[in-house]
Amino acid sequence: MDKREVDVAIIGAGTAGLVAYRQAARATDRVVLIEGEQYGTTCARVGCMPSKLLIAAAERAHDVRHAGQFGVHVGDVQVDGRAVMERVRRERDRFVEPVVKAAEALPEEHRLMGHARFVGSHRLVVGEHTEVQAGRIVIATGSRPHIPAPFKGAKDRLIVNDDVFDWQDLPESVAVFGPGVIGLELGQALARLGVRVRLFGVDGGIGGLQDGKILDRARRIFAEELALSLSAKTETITRTDQGVEITFSEDGRTNTETFDYLLAATGRRPNIDHLDIQNAGIELDDKGMPEFDPYTLRCGDSHIFIAGDVNNDRPLLHEAADEGRIAGKNAGTWPDVRTGLRKTPVSVVFSDPQIARVGYTLAQVGERCQGCFAVGEVSFDNQGRSRVIAKNAGLLRVYGEHGSGLFMGAEMLGPAAEHLAHLLAWAAQQRMTVKTMLEMPFYHPVIEEGLRTALKGLNRNLQMGPEQGDECMECGPGG
Ligand SMILES: Cc1cc2nc3c(=O)[nH]c(=O)nc-3n(C[C@H](O)[C@H](O)[C@H](O)COP(=O)(O)OP(=O)(O)OC[C@H]3O[C@@H](n4cnc5c(N)ncnc54)[C@H](O)[C@@H]3O)c2cc1C
Numbered sequence: 001m002d003k004r005e006v007d008v009a010i011i012g013a014g015t016a017g018l019v020a021y022r023q024a025a026r027a028t029d030r031v032v033l034i035e036g037e038q039y040g041t042t043c044a045r046v047g048c049m050p051s052k053l054l055i056a057a058a059e060r061a062h063d064v065r066h067a068g069q070f071g072v073h074v075g076d077v078q079v080d081g082r083a084v085m086e087r088v089r090r091e092r093d094r095f096v097e098p099v100v101k102a103a104e105a106l107p108e109e110h111r112l113m114g115h116a117r118f119v120g121s122h123r124l125v126v127g128e129h130t131e132v133q134a135g136r137i138v139i140a141t142g143s144r145p146h147i148p149a150p151f152k153g154a155k156d157r158l159i160v161n162d163d164v165f166d167w168q169d170l171p172e173s174v175a176v177f178g179p180g181v182i183g184l185e186l187g188q189a190l191a192r193l194g195v196r197v198r199l200f201g202v203d204g205g206i207g208g209l210q211d212g213k214i215l216d217r218a219r220r221i222f223a224e225e226l227a228l229s230l231s232a233k234t235e236t237i238t239r240t241d242q243g244v245e246i247t248f249s250e251d252g253r254t255n256t257e258t259f260d261y262l263l264a265a266t267g268r269r270p271n272i273d274h275l276d277i278q279n280a281g282i283e284l285d286d287k288g289m290p291e292f293d294p295y296t297l298r299c300g301d302s303h304i305f306i307a308g309d310v311n312n313d314r315p316l317l318h319e320a321a322d323e324g325r326i327a328g329k330n331a332g333t334w335p336d337v338r339t340g341l342r343k344t345p346v347s348v349v350f351s352d353p354q355i356a357r358v359g360y361t362l363a364q365v366g367e368r369c370q371g372c373f374a375v376g377e378v379s380f381d382n383q384g385r386s387r388v389i390a391k392n393a394g395l396l397r398v399y400g401e402h403g404s405g406l407f408m409g410a411e412m413l414g415p416a417a418e419h420l421a422h423l424l425a426w427a428a429q430q431r432m433t434v435k436t437m438l439e440m441p442f443y444h445p446v447i448e449e450g451l452r453t454a455l456k457g458l459n460r461n462l463q464m465g466p467e468q469g470d471e472c473m474e475c476g477p478g479g
């Protein structure tokens with residue numbers, strides 16, 4: 001077995017690992033980046049990018065199908081599944097290629113291929129061919145789809161997100177299990193591309209929504225175009241000659257439906273369990289997860305750091321990059337360990353309508369403000385700009401603290417939520433009050449005027465602003 005001695009070893013060359021490597025390499029040349037499978041990152045290969053490419057095709061199909069409401073008639077819409085998937089794969093590969101090239105361009109002595117596992121708190125065995133002795137270690141091994149045991153009944157027709165993006169053509173039907181972020185995004189996109197889809201859930205949730213009022217609205221809106229079984233009990237899953245036969249009961253009735261594939265989108269599991277983490281000498285919680293400080297990414301007071309999806313804290317791309325930066329810097333400068341900037345939480349689901357969340361959830365606001373908070377809201381049903389573009393569906397709710405008037409968080413289902421969420425996240429990170437936010441400019445006619453309506457309501461409910469009537473006299477029509 002080869003032996004290597006380094007100051008910093010980074011396990012996993014995904015987004016968190018690559019960013020950690022760059023930071024650590026500023027402090028020492030004795031650094032190694034270990035990858036067990038392939039370069040290219042989850043985000044580019046099987047995550048953010050290919051999913052958004054599929055959604056983009058679905059949006060075009062949907063818009064064309066609904067052009068008639070504007071008096072624009074385009075005839076029958078033909079979805080060419082082969083061409084759709086060809087573009088998804090081609091563009092996906094364009095995103096992956098520079099990431100792979102950047103990793104391959106790293107100095108040879110800084111790279112190691114093979115699955116890493118701990119054999120001591122400073123010692124790793126990589127691919128059973130190299131032993132690495134490391135002063136500090138960054139764990140950045142990402143996550144993988146969780147597959148409940150009963151799904152195995154689908155046999156060769158059981159798929160996960162990774163498989164979808166390698167399809168040559170679109171199938172006739174897919175049963176999507178898990179109406180969370182991945183299931184909703186992919187399920188809606190496939191349905192809009194003409195695939196027969198049923199979205200199966202267990203607890204009535206959809207898109208990860210936390211605010212009950214918005215969740216109710218979401219269930220209604222998505223049910224208009226998707227077959228939803230959000231609180232179904234699955235009785236059997238069987239591979240038959242026709243595909244995957246699923247028997248499920250719901251609202252006292254039992255149904256059987258057959259699909260080409262069963263797509264498991266029932267959450268992801270951190271890649272911690274194949275690392276022999278028990279040999280690392282760090283504190284583990286009752287689920288076997290390392291205890292760590294989210295501001296330094298350090299595990300206890302050890303020389304080990306954990307960044308990205310693997311720590312299961314904020315499994316999103318920009319968070320993986322931020323965490324990689326903090327962990328890599330600290331691993332490089334250890335024992336001088338500093339807290340890094342953690343940004344206001346923001347997440348976006350690229351469904352239609354989009355879903356987004358900023359700052360604290362409704363439940364967290366209740367806890368932090370000890371019940372002393374208020375809510376403002378706007379429905380997009382009659383919001384001017386949203387109606388103009390026929391995207392007038394959804395609800396936005398904003399939360400603020402009594403007394404301080406601070407903006408605390410928001411959840412939304414509606415048009416341009418990806419943009420509204422950024423405005424709100426920037427306001428939250430700047431610790432703005434609702435009153436200050438209302439002093440910002442709002443153009444007319446734009447979707448942001450809906451946000452203003454919600455903020456005005458919040459200000460009123462916080463009893464901080466001047467008394468206002470229901471009508472906004474300075475607003476343009478539909479504001
Ligand atoms: C379908 C889908 C859509 C998504 N869409 C979005 C989105 O729109 N926006 C967003 O913000 N986030 C999105 N995400 C989440 C985002 O992709 C992840 O948060 C992010 O990619 C995590 O990066 P990471 O560096 O932690 O892990 P990864 O990029 O997965 O990197 C981990 C690396 O570690 C390697 N590895 C694992 N174990 C070992 C080992 N023992 N030894 C050596 N190497 C190992 C793996 O091979 C892998 O290369 C999506 C995810 C999915 C699945």
Ligand SMILES: NC(=O)c1ccc[n+]([C@@H]2O[C@H](COP(=O)([O-])OP(=O)(O)OC[C@H]3O[C@@H](n4cnc5c(N)ncnc54)[C@H](O)[C@@H]3O)[C@@H](O)[C@H]2O)c1
Nearest residue numbers: 178179180181182183200201202265266267268315348349
């Ligand atoms: N737009 C984005 O930013 C984006 C897109 C995709 C993924 N992601 C990231 O990936 C993570 C994982 O996504 P995900 O959708 O796999 O997980 P998730 O936690 O969002 O959703 C899992 C869903 O599966 C349901 N479920 C669990 N067991 C089930 C069962 N046996 N049958 C049916 N349903 C079941 C859960 O109730 C939940 O609704 C997300 O939390 C997010 O961080 C982000």
